[in-house]
Amino acid sequence: DGGITQSPKYLFRKEGQNVTLSCEQNLNHDAMYWYRQDPGQGLRLIYYSQIVNDFQKGDIAEGYSVSREKKESFPLTVTSAQKNPTAFYLCASSPGGRGAFFGQGTRLTVV
């Protein structure tokens, strides 16, 4: 089935550890995005990529890093520099002009 897959659904990490969230799409979309959502809040843009080997910072990129080596994949690394990493992380892809399709999210808890 075509779609966008985030894994794992739940992730626990100790404070100070880096963690990488996976996002894969088989929709042949050029653009991919990472958002963060905190309880009761809207989505905030972390990073986006419009094409392979290129990505841009969003509104809250500090403490995060990404790569886009393949069209299908856009992993997000939450580094130890991110002060409040516990959140719901959403990945999306877009064919351009028709909005975006979202994955089901990864809920990260740092203890």
Next chain:
Amino acid sequence: DAKTTQPTSMDCAEGRAANLPCNHSTISGNEYVYWYRQIHSQGPQYIIHGLKNNETNEMASLIITEDRKSSTLILPHATLRDTAVYYCIVRERSGYALNFGKGTSLLVTP
């Protein structure tokens, strides 16, 4: 991208039409209106989008005023499964990302 204003919350009785308003008074001529919804703990789901004409699909209808400064999303026969947060977003068709605000929390009651 233009900013949008939505009510924080709304209620609707099951089976009735849910009309969700959105103000976007600073929208520019090449910006589209997009609607998404997010059911608790899931990723947002695309509903509909439009430029200036009214649009309808299997999920909803989108009514955009003639001056394009506001729009209404209509769920014609709301069900309990329509309980969600609804986001109204304006963006250029080739814009780089969707800017989500806090949306409207719609509660459909039996």
